[in-house]
Amino acid sequence: MKKTYLLLLIFLISCSQGATEEFQSGEEVYEARCSACHGPNFEGRVGPNIDSNSPSASMPDSYWIQTITKGKGSMPAVRLSDKEVSLVIEYIKNNY
Numbered sequence: 001m002k003k004t005y006l007l008l009l010i011f012l013i014s015c016s017q018g019a020t021e022e023f024q025s026g027e028e029v030y031e032a033r034c035s036a037c038h039g040p041n042f043e044g045r046v047g048p049n050i051d052s053n054s055p056s057a058s059m060p061d062s063y064w065i066q067t068i069t070k071g072k073g074s075m076p077a078v079r080l081s082d083k084e085v086s087l088v089i090e091y092i093k094n095n096y
């Protein structure tokens, strides 16, 4: 009986860790999860440029959220909390 509770506890702890927010600001998210492919100034590398001159600049947030959380073409889905996703979109759009 005790062992079952212990296993359940371990399970719950490992689940909640997945949901923990890792980053405090959009800038941190961008540098850690996006800049390697999209460049430190959104100019593009492996991935296309996502700066103010790019088609994505005029796309709605829903498009960004979809691209980040589900991936797109050769871009893998990026695992982030909802809050981190909105922080990083805000960061990019405020730095055009």
Ligand code: HEC
Binding pocket: 029, 030, 033, 034, 035, 036, 037, 038, 046, 047, 048, 050, 054, 055, 056, 064, 067, 068, 072, 073, 074, 075, 076, 078, 088
């Ligand atoms: C492993 C490399 C990689 C990472 C990491 C990555 N991307 Fe991408 N991204 C790509 C590639 C490649 C594409 C082009 C996908 C396609 O259309 O085939 C892309 C496409 C996009 C697009 C759509 C561009 C357009 O013109 O429609 C947006 C927006 C975007 N990425 C934002 C982000 C953000 C924000 C992050 C960080 C949370 C991120 N990406 C992380 C490689 C990456």
